[in-house]
Amino acid sequence: MTDAGTRLDDERRRTTRRLAVLRGDFDEVVAASRDTNADDEHDPEGATIAFERSQIDTLVRQAEHSLAEVEAALARLDAGTYGRCEVCGRPIDPARLEVRPTARTCVGCA
Numbered sequence: 001m002t003d004a005g006t007r008l009d010d011e012r013r014r015t016t017r018r019l020a021v022l023r024g025d026f027d028e029v030v031a032a033s034r035d036t037n038a039d040d041e042h043d044p045e046g047a048t049i050a051f052e053r054s055q056i057d058t059l060v061r062q063a064e065h066s067l068a069e070v071e072a073a074l075a076r077l078d079a080g081t082y083g084r085c086e087v088c089g090r091p092i093d094p095a096r097l098e099v100r101p102t103a104r105t106c107v108g109c110a
Contacts, residue, residue, distance in 0.1 A: 009074075011070050032049075070102055086104045088105075090106055
């Protein structure tokens, strides 16, 4: 496997683990709110519960997006197009791919 493939596989594993933790956290917040008589609108703690649920949901969606980006980068690697800018077709600087292995564009086109 190439260095890029290894980096992307590592990123996929990290993101998958993070997503599992976040989904577990979300489920815990939802379960905790079910066990109370909290009325989000009238209970002083209700706003906190709603905020936590919303915040975790946002983090879950961000992790899902990151995972989709990793999968797309792995597909580009398999197709032989990884490391080429999707806009201009020139090679993406290896330093950019080192920091952002899912990059689809060169710095000039970003």
